Amino acid sequence: MIPFIDLKAQYREVKEEVNAAIQGVLDTCQFTLGSEVLAFEQEFADYCSAKHGVGVNTGTSALHLALLAAGVGPGDEVITVPFTFVATISAIDYTGATPVLIDIDPVTFTMDAKALEAAITERTKAIIPVHLYGQSADMDPILEIAKRYGLTVIEDACQAHGAEYKGRRAGSMGHMACFSFYPGKNLGAYGEGGMVVTDDPEFARTIRMLRDWGAEKKYHHVLKGYNFRMEGIQGAVLRVKLRRLEAWTEARRTAAAHYDRLFAGSGVMTPKAMSYARHVYHIYAIRTDHRQAWQEALLAQGIQTGIHYPTPVHLLPAFAELGYRAGQFPHSEQAARQVLSLPMFPELTQGQCEEVVSAIKNLAEGSAEIGERIAAQSGHATQPQAQEVK
Numbered sequence: 001m002i003p004f005i006d007l008k009a010q011y012r013e014v015k016e017e018v019n020a021a022i023q024g025v026l027d028t029c030q031f032t033l034g035s036e037v038l039a040f041e042q043e044f045a046d047y048c049s050a051k052h053g054v055g056v057n058t059g060t061s062a063l064h065l066a067l068l069a070a071g072v073g074p075g076d077e078v079i080t081v082p083f084t085f086v087a088t089i090s091a092i093d094y095t096g097a098t099p100v101l102i103d104i105d106p107v108t109f110t111m112d113a114k115a116l117e118a119a120i121t122e123r124t125k126a127i128i129p130v131h132l133y134g135q136s137a138d139m140d141p142i143l144e145i146a147k148r149y150g151l152t153v154i155e156d157a158c159q160a161h162g163a164e165y166k167g168r169r170a171g172s173m174g175h176m177a178c179f180s181f182y183p184g185k186n187l188g189a190y191g192e193g194g195m196v197v198t199d200d201p202e203f204a205r206t207i208r209m210l211r212d213w214g215a216e217k218k219y220h221h222v223l224k225g226y227n228f229r230m231e232g233i234q235g236a237v238l239r240v241k242l243r244r245l246e247a248w249t250e251a252r253r254t255a256a257a258h259y260d261r262l263f264a265g266s267g268v269m270t271p272k273a274m275s276y277a278r279h280v281y282h283i284y285a286i287r288t289d290h291r292q293a294w295q296e297a298l299l300a301q302g303i304q305t306g307i308h309y310p311t312p313v314h315l316l317p318a319f320a321e322l323g324y325r326a327g328q329f330p331h332s333e334q335a336a337r338q339v340l341s342l343p344m345f346p347e348l349t350q351g352q353c354e355e356v357v358s359a360i361k362n363l364a365e366g367s368a369e370i371g372e373r374i375a376a377q378s379g380h381a382t383q384p385q386a387q388e389v390k
């Protein structure tokens, strides 16, 4: 059995330190915010090459508060991509602003900067590039356009702890950047967590207030705020785990290198790490037109996979109100049909990578045969669809 992710293996490695850290919070009773959260905020901001960190309860809250701090509200527009986790769009929706979607680049799965300028209107306030799967969006053209139009850039770095773009850390490029510490993320809490990092002291100050009922000091509420505080136990756990994040990231990159090498020449479409990027492989997604058949066959052989994400946000029932149609974002829609996420976690061994790749190569050879047979039957060369393979 090769799991998609193995949180237990990681817990075994840090168990003693984490248990002691949790015990420390219990002893001091600093259950919400407190000294562990304060220390973690600074350590994680340093890790991102940013000046300030504000810990919150989830990555979604981080996005929500970053948008509010940027002054985004009803009547405004925020540009992002449909090929992301739904939370990116939900956070925009919470502010009352309208999400405006543009397509992704088909190679990197991140925002196509060439589509950005045409989407800007007088109402546009902010842009949220998503560093999907652990690879930074192509930030230079995005930042250049944002500067020209006076727009705020908020990085959705929820999948990109430690990722780099031309030597710059995710979290240090936009006006603000948002991270998630959901347990399955590259740096995962033992519960929920999130953070906004920024170089701007005013944004940091505003978000600090917004996460704690808009209070400047106790009971003096100067803004309409929220209860989005980070828990003391999560701060303590995350401090312990942050010390290992670089080693875990290198282990993910090593596993990805095994996959790349083993797939080389097989014709299987593997993810492309751009020369500008330090890809941190939150997800290692291959692409196939036979996804459902492959996923089922792999599971039957004890190999768990995932799909991130099967439906682009513009086609989700929850966001039908945005009025987009199928066909509007072809690269996002094709990615959503084809991507298949392979097992990826720091403890994944070379042997396990070999097992996964050999199973997929066998499937790829089988699919090619079926594809040729269908082409021969119909008298012309077609790409077989997943349904036809089943």
Ligand SMILES: *Cc1c(COP(=O)(O)O)cnc(C)c1O
Pocket: 058, 059, 060, 061, 084, 085, 087, 088, 130, 156, 158, 159, 179, 180, 181, 182, 192, 193, 194
């Ligand atoms: C996980 C994730 C979020 C939301 O983070 P939570 O901590 O689950 O609220 C937002 N955007 C992206 C791209 C994510 O992967």
